[in-house]
Amino acid sequence: MASNKSSSGSNKILVPEARAAMDQFKMEAANEVGVNLKKGYNGSLTTREAGSIGGQMVKKMIQSYENKLSSSGSGEE
Numbered sequence: 001m002a003s004n005k006s007s008s009g010s011n012k013i014l015v016p017e018a019r020a021a022m023d024q025f026k027m028e029a030a031n032e033v034g035v036n037l038k039k040g041y042n043g044s045l046t047t048r049e050a051g052s053i054g055g056q057m058v059k060k061m062i063q064s065y066e067n068k069l070s071s072s073g074s075g076e077e
Contacts, residue, residue: 025057025060
């Protein structure tokens, strides 16, 4: 099993300039799954709610990547 030497900061945004876009993306994903997310601290979220937001974000990122691949016309399968 792989270990994460630095468990603190595992949610750091690698490109600080992208923070606002990621926050907006998270709010959109929360809205799509029906979770009331507010700006700032959301410590009252259940694990299920937080997981559904993260899952929706991943789903949208994969869909975006697949669309990018299919429109690039690379011909790879």
